[in-house]
Amino acid sequence: MIKKISGKPKYGDYIKVTKKPKLIFPLDQRRCEYYYSGRYAFAGALKSLNIKPGKKILVPAYICGIELEPIYHHGIIPIFYNVDRNLNPDLAFIERSIGRNVSAVLAIHYFGMAQPIGALKKICEEKKVALIEDCSHAFMSRHGNKPLGTFGDAAFFSLLKSIPIPNGGCLITQKKNNNNRIATRREPDKLSTFLMTADLILQKPIEQKSRCKQWAEQAALSSCLVILNGFRKGLAGVRRYLMPNALWLARSDTYEYIEEIEQWGISEKSRSIIKTIDYNEIIKTRVRNYNLMYEYFQNKNLSVKLFGRLKPGECPLLFPIILEKENKRKLVYKALKEKGIVSHPWWDRFHPKVTWEDFPDAKFLKNNLLGFPIHQNIEPIHIEKMIEAFDNIWGRI
Ligand SMILES: Cc1ncc(COP(=O)(O)O)c(C=O)c1O
The missing domain is CATH 3.40.640.10 (Type I PLP-dependent aspartate aminotransferase-like (Major domain))
Known part of the structure; x- marks a missing residue:
């Protein structure tokens, strides 16, 4: 049974490749x-x-x-x-x-x-x-x-x-x-990298396993996650109120911008992972998943707007659809989440310095676009589950 379909690719998969992996643009460029x-x-x-x-x-x-x-x-x-x-x-x-x-x-x-x-x-x-x-x-x-x-x-x-x-x-x-080139940027703070890595490891993989093994793994991972989250929230609170400049808790997935971090490079951990990835396999999987989603939506003739077929060479980040009514996105997102599927109500934050009323199309996209995960850990069986869940929800709302 599939318990959870995560919105982001998971740590560990597609990392161990048998052949010597080949870097892809721009990672294969000395100028990068x-x-x-x-x-x-x-x-x-x-x-x-x-x-x-x-x-x-x-x-x-x-x-x-x-x-x-x-x-x-x-x-x-x-x-x-x-x-x-x-x-x-x-x-x-x-x-x-x-x-x-x-x-x-x-x-x-x-x-x-x-x-x-x-x-x-x-x-x-x-x-x-x-x-x-x-x-x-x-x-x-x-x-x-x-x-x-x-x-x-x-x-x-x-x-x-x-x-x-x-x-x-x-x-x-x-x-x-390039007027800004410096040979090596600083290694990011080690604690920050450790916490972000722990986060990646603890996200539950989407695999089919025996009930017993699944239960044991779920229990172990859930308790780690609860402890880590508690620890992280405590630290984040300390940082925000007592030490707003403490960079050791910086996270790469927030809406913050910290000028000192402009001097940071990528961590050794990330570098070592990057070298071992099979990029061609990732591209193939993402394109296949996009096409499977596209065929489904196309055939079903639902009142959702699609963004067309991929052009040759394009590698998609996710599968975007537009739900014409704003409140439907919230309902679909919530209902999918209840079924263990993490979709993305894309860019639902409105930066205070943009005069949104002048840009109704951008506002519409921000309110109505939902992205389905189609990353490298998603298999056709997960697409089937997402489609079944969406069909079910769509019929009810
Ligand atoms: C279009 C776009 N540009 C830039 C960024 C910033 O990237 P990062 O989160 O890696 O700093 C984002 C992040 O959400 C983005 O969506």
């Missing part, structure tokens, strides 16, 4: 610089491109929110551009908004699907501004035969979203632009 996570790699991109305080950057309005922190921390001014409900950027607006003070355009490859990167590159080249690719969802993804992240003047990745590592983001820049 490692950071604690994607947001700090973005800060590295802004520094590398020498974007000074007071300069402007064009940023999509459909945004997680955390990407804005490096911009504000470095005194740069975002100008938001619309992204429609199909995730297409407003190219005409971008083109006419690039004025004297604009230094760069940020493009986000949502869910691993390529933005119209050729058109964006052309505009940026013509207007002589930098193009920054946010590949936080697009590690392992390609546009045709070129990896995403090779089109812009700089590209950054949030590796920890796609592979089970305690921390890790990276930056790749066109060599001539």
Whole structure:
């Protein structure tokens, strides 16, 4: 019996490969610089491109929110551009908004699907501004035969979203632009890495096992999890109220931005995991899972909106759907969770500095998009379970 389908890939799977694994872009590039996570790699991109305080950057309005922190921390001014409900950027607006003070355009490859990167590159080249690719969802993804992240003047990745590592983001820049390169960034605090690793280990794997073994494992893991969570919450409380600057409790999965962490690199732990992963197998699994989900939704003709088929080379982060009524997302998410399926009400936080009323499409996406997990630990049997659960819930709400 499958107890839980987790939203994120699990520690330990796809890590031990029999053949010598081959690194993938951008990890196979000597120019690749490692950071604690994607947001700090973005800060590295802004520094590398020498974007000074007071300069402007064009940023999509459909945004997680955390990407804005490096911009504000470095005194740069975002100008938001619309992204429609199909995730297409407003190219005409971008083109006419690039004025004297604009230094760069940020493009986000949502869910691993390529933005119209050729058109964006052309505009940026013509207007002589930098193009920054946010590949936080697009590690392992390609546009045709070129990896995403090779089109812009700089590209950054949030590796920890796609592979089970305690921390890790990276930056790749066109060599001539990089003003920020330092040979080695600092090892992240060891306690912080230890706690994030423990978190990954303790998340229950989605496996079919004998009842007895399953029960024993569940009991052992649950008690560890309860103890660890208690410990972590206690420490987090101490940190927030008594030691807000204590970096030893920094987590790579929060909405915080801590300027000192810009100097941190990736941990040794993450580096050692990265070297042993079979990336091609991960890509194959993710694409297969996306296609299985797509076929189902397509055949069922439910009133949910899909984002189309994957283009050749794209490696998806998750399977996004739009539920036309806002309250339905909450209901579906809750009902799936009760059945042990962790889906993602994607980007449901609204950054206070964005004037959301000016961007109804971004607001709509933030309120209505739900992502299903399709990561490397999801097998067809889990897809079946998700589909069965969704069908069941959809019939009731
Ligand atoms: C599009 C996008 N860019 C950047 C980031 C920041 O990445 P990280 O969490 O690794 O710092 C995120 C994180 O949620 C994101 O979704």
